[in-house]
Amino acid sequence: MDRRRIVITGMGAVTPVGKNVNALWESIKQGKCGVGPITLFDASTSSVKIAAEVKDFKPEDHGIDPKDAGRMARFTQFLLAASNEAIADAKLTEDDLRADTTGIVAGCGLGGMDVIDETFTQYIARGKRRVSPLAMPELIPNEGAANVSIALGITGCAWTIATACASGTDAIGVALDAVRSGRLDVCLAGGSESGITEYSIKSFAGMHALTDKFNDCPEKASRPFDKDRSGFVMGEGGAVLILEELGHAKARGAHIYAELAGYGASADAYHITSPKPDGEGCAKAFMRAMKDAGVTAEDIDYYNAHGTSTHLNDMTETAMLKIALGERAYKIKVSSTKSMTGHCVGAAGVCEAIISTLAIRDSFFPATINYETPDPECDLDYVPNKGVEGNIDVAASASLGFGGHNGVVIIKKFAE
Known part of the structure; x- marks a missing residue:
């Protein structure tokens, strides 16, 4: 079926x-x-x-x-x-x-x-x-x-x-x-x-x-x-x-923005406030989401990061992408729109899924603003300071919560 x-x-x-x-x-x-x-x-x-x-x-x-x-x-x-x-x-x-x-x-x-x-x-x-x-x-x-x-x-x-x-x-x-x-x-x-x-x-x-x-x-x-x-x-x-x-x-003739293709979750089982620094915990959620969506690392074009602006989160999330996507992590666009909205906690994941959906619709990669001094521990393409145009067929968005809760959704451009 x-x-x-x-x-x-x-x-x-x-x-x-x-x-x-x-x-x-x-x-x-x-x-x-x-x-x-x-x-x-x-x-x-x-x-x-x-x-x-x-x-x-x-x-x-x-x-x-x-x-x-x-x-x-x-x-x-x-x-x-x-x-x-x-x-x-x-x-x-x-x-x-x-x-x-x-x-x-x-x-x-x-x-x-x-x-x-x-x-x-x-x-x-x-x-x-x-x-x-x-x-x-x-x-x-x-x-x-x-x-x-x-x-x-x-x-x-x-x-x-x-x-x-x-x-x-x-x-x-x-x-x-x-x-x-x-x-x-x-x-x-x-x-x-x-x-x-x-x-x-x-x-x-x-x-x-x-x-x-x-x-x-x-x-x-x-x-x-x-x-x-x-x-x-x-x-x-x-x-x-x-x-x-x-x-x-x-x-009912509804307008379709995009397809919600997959979801993955995991728990770090590590610490009540800190993510597991090696990124393995949240990488499991990302890989489970890709499997659920029927996509591979090569299909991912854009990643809307949890990107909280804390030292440990941003370092961990960068490591996570390298585990989940391998070399593809260096080829995709990554941005944290929390640089603009702040961290809206329970609202953050849905707000960022909306942003990811509209990024697909308008072929636009949102920026990470206030990116001024590169960090050697964070060495991916974070779309610094100004958004750029470009086709997005598949976007991922993640949220990493206190207690080690990790969730990732995969959103695809809709096709029959």
Whole structure:
């Protein structure tokens, strides 16, 4: 029996460089950076004073009733906003959404950090009687997918994947498998995060994971693969892909962006925060994704890297590509668009899958901006500073999460 083919028929995004997919993509093509001074809290006592925020986000501009938004954490608002855009883009009807074979799988690494900060502060200051009864249902990570399900009438499934920075990519993989299996015909594959709060930023800073070297020039802070990288920049946002079985998409005349051809996952079984430095762990995920997609190393044209701008990640990821692709690693284009968006954690993998899909569509390799000083340990073609044109038939995108979670998706130019 032939395996069901899965295609991408809609996309939505709320990011630090654009609050819809078109704005995101134009910013990426122009090399626009979304990193700036933190405004979501008073960062005067923090060593880290910069982040990639979604500026001027208003739920009502994205089809969300303000009263409903008042009962949602910020990460949930981002996911619902991106879902609304993706559904409109895919031209899904209310009947499509309410069908038993439509579901949602969403990745979230942190959950409602804004709610945690606010309500715990109230608890300490005023006692338990002043904690909102909505605090818990707003802050737990599954509430993003749950609220989208409720708002849109999705009953097929509403699952949440929490694998730290790999959550979004793993959500795509789980959604892919659900549609391939025949359990679903349509699935929203999403990710969202809003971790720019005082507690979150100071916690990551305490781990020395965030850079504090560029507070005076934030647009230079996220510099993946550059020798002078010193940590990642926290981002936020939401992103959603509409995944659809090919026959179902054709039957309703859907526009097809690309084919989601494969997914692979692995676990390093090594360390709670650090990747396995030799790259073998994440290379397994990459090779499993290629096998699942039925492609070889020679087929890969572009790789959208996890590329966090931390010393260990970028070195490990470079080593991983050499293991997974051999000599082909030196011939493909590699870029980290986190140099522009910051690290959007649970939203990152889906946002980068959208970027990879549009790179295929427009035959354009996005840049890694802020690449100024080559690092001998990172010696591949990272598309420094300016994007370039070129045909892309097959793209790969990876996410590597705290705890050793590795996920890779393979996206192909669609052909009958």
